[in-house]
Amino acid sequence: MAEEIKCILNDPKEGKSYSKTIETTLLSGRTVGEIIPGNLFGLTGYEFKICGGSDSAGFPMRPEIPTHHRKRILVKNSIGAKIRRKGMYKRKTVRGNIVSEHTAQINMAVSKYGTTPIKDLLAPKEEKAEESKK
Numbered sequence: 001m002a003e004e005i006k007c008i009l010n011d012p013k014e015g016k017s018y019s020k021t022i023e024t025t026l027l028s029g030r031t032v033g034e035i036i037p038g039n040l041f042g043l044t045g046y047e048f049k050i051c052g053g054s055d056s057a058g059f060p061m062r063p064e065i066p067t068h069h070r071k072r073i074l075v076k077n078s079i080g081a082k083i084r085r086k087g088m089y090k091r092k093t094v095r096g097n098i099v100s101e102h103t104a105q106i107n108m109a110v111s112k113y114g115t116t117p118i119k120d121l122l123a124p125k126e127e128k129a130e131e132s133k134k
Helices: 118-122 126-133
Strands: 004-011 016-023 035-037 047-055 070-075 090-095 103-112
Touching: 004 118, 016 118, 047 090
Parallel strands: 004 103
Antiparallel strands: 004 016, 035 047, 047 103, 070 090
C-alpha cells in the first residue's frame, strides 16, 4: 500500500522522460488511456495520457482488464510477456487498468503542451548549479 505514486512523464517531441512523485489519492480510480490535467503536477496548460504502469511487486498494468486487482491471464507475446516460440501462450500475472493504492508507478505521455517547455519546469536543478561553478 503505497502512499505515493512515482509518475514517469514522457515528452514525445524531445524523447525525454521526467520523474515526479505525487500522492496516491490524486490518481486513485483513474484508468489506462485516461487524460489527466497537468495541474496535478504543477504543470499548467499540459495534459497527460496514462499509458501504463506497474504495481509494487512489478506486475504490469494491462489496458484491457477492467479491475484494480491482479489476474492470471493467458497471453501471447505482448505486455507483461516475452514469448519466443510461435503460437505459444503462457499464463501470466498482470494488474488491471485501474490505478489503486497498490500501484507503484504510472507511465504518462504528454497529449497537450503548455506555454513553457516541460524541460524548464521539470529538469533537475543540478545542471544549473554546475554551470554557475564554471
